[in-house]
Structures are given as structure tokens and as C-alpha cells.
Amino acid sequence: MSAPRKVVEGLRAIGVMAGGPLVLLVGALAAVRSTVRAVLHGRAPSLPAGLGLIAVLLYAGPVRRWMRSWGARPGEATAIRPVHAIEVEAPREAVWPWLAEIGQDRGGFYSYEWLENLAGCRMRNADRIHPEWQHREIGDKVMLHPLNGLRVSRFKPGREIALEGWGSFAVEPIDAARSRVVCRGEPHESLPFAAYYSLFVELPHFLMERRMLLGIKERAERAPAGRTPQSG
Numbered sequence: 415m416s417a418p419r420k421v422v423e424g425l426r427a428i429g430v431m432a433g434g435p436l437v438l439l440v441g442a443l444a445a446v447r448s449t450v451r452a453v454l455h456g457r458a459p460s461l462p463a464g465l466g467l468i469a470v471l472l473y474a475g476p477v478r479r480w481m482r483s484w485g486a487r488p489g490e491a492t493a494i495r496p497v498h499a500i501e502v503e504a505p506r507e508a509v510w511p512w513l514a515e516i517g518q519d520r521g522g523f524y525s526y527e528w529l530e531n532l533a534g535c536r537m538r539n540a541d542r543i544h545p546e547w548q549h550r551e552i553g554d555k556v557m558l559h560p561l562n563g564l565r566v567s568r569f570k571p572g573r574e575i576a577l578e579g580w581g582s583f584a585v586e587p588i589d590a591a592r593s594r595v596v597c598r599g600e601p602h603e604s605l606p607f608a609a610y611y612s613l614f615v616e617l618p619h620f621l622m623e624r625r626m627l628l629g630i631k632e633r634a635e636r637a638p639a640g641r642t643p644q645s646g
Contacts, residue, residue, distance in 0.1 A: 445462070
């Protein structure tokens, strides 16, 4: 791919990822500004501005707290580290293979394929296990897009994979027939990065990661009870 084409594809990916949050941010700022101006001039804010302000307050409070701890147990998520999880009606050995083969150039991410491809990811989510995609080395890149990927910082076969800049994905047993997939995000301790993440990344990341967890659950639960999914 030529250098100009890479730039175009990179901007396309950024635009799709950040475009929605940017529109919402502009709308939120407009609602707050309109409401403040109305109050300062002794007037009631317009209905759209009032509803917009209520939406901002709801998102900044309960909605964002729910997003940061979706599926998590009490105490797992923190103010600087989101945790998302899902219970799967399948044993760990039936769930792990789906997680092991994630990647744009492998099994995909089991999320909103149409949206990923709108960003130029050329994603194709797998519906079967590929034995040749089951292992990673530390330092390998898990591709998110043909132009970009995240390095593997930890790989424990059957249990956990961690990616630099994203966090860790673990499959934890509940009992012999059930397990739990847990995504622990990386802590965001830098204030500038935390602000950037909250404004432009958090919402699309949550939507895609939630769908990814549901996608893994759906695939693992399709396998006959007590059996590990086999390659096709």
C-alpha cells in the first residue's frame, strides 16, 4: 500500500472511531452553553437544551459508571480501570479457543463487523476454530486494522492474553460447565490521556468490546455441551 493511501486509510479509521463521539461532544457543549446562557438571562432553557443537559448529566454519572463495570463483580472496576465481563454457559476449554484466535488477520473480534469494515479494517469474524491460530508469542502483533496492531504482552494458553494499550482478556472457570470472560482495561492514570479516552474512545470502545464478549459467548455456547469446539 502506498504512503498516501496509508494516510487516507488511517484518517478514515480515526474518523469512523472518533466521529460519533465528536458529534455527541459538540451537541453536549451546545446544550450546556444554551442552558447557561438562558439561566444567566433569566429565561428557562429551551426543551432541546434542557433535554441535552439531562442527557449529559446522565451519561457523566450513572451511564458511564454502568459502562465501566458492565458485567463486572462488585469492586472489580475502579475509577481508572474499567472491567467488562460475561458469563458463558460453557467450560473454559470451550471458550478459550475463540479468544486465542482474535485479530484482524485471524478470527476477527466477533463485534460489529460492518462498522469495523466501514473504518477500513477488512474484518471477517470466524465462526469456527482454526488450530493454526491458537498460539501467540510475546511481542506478536494482534492486528486491529491492516495498518495497525497491539503487541502481546502476556500469553497464558487456556487462560489469558494481554495486549499493550488495551488490557487483558482472561477466561476464568465458574464450575465444570460454566466460565467467565473478563476484560480488564489498562489503568488510565495520566490526566490528559484519561480526558482524551473519556471524550473520544470510551463510548465506541465499550460498544465494540461488549459486542465482542457477546460474540464469544454465542460461539462458545453453540458447541455441544461438554465438548470443545472443533475446527471445520
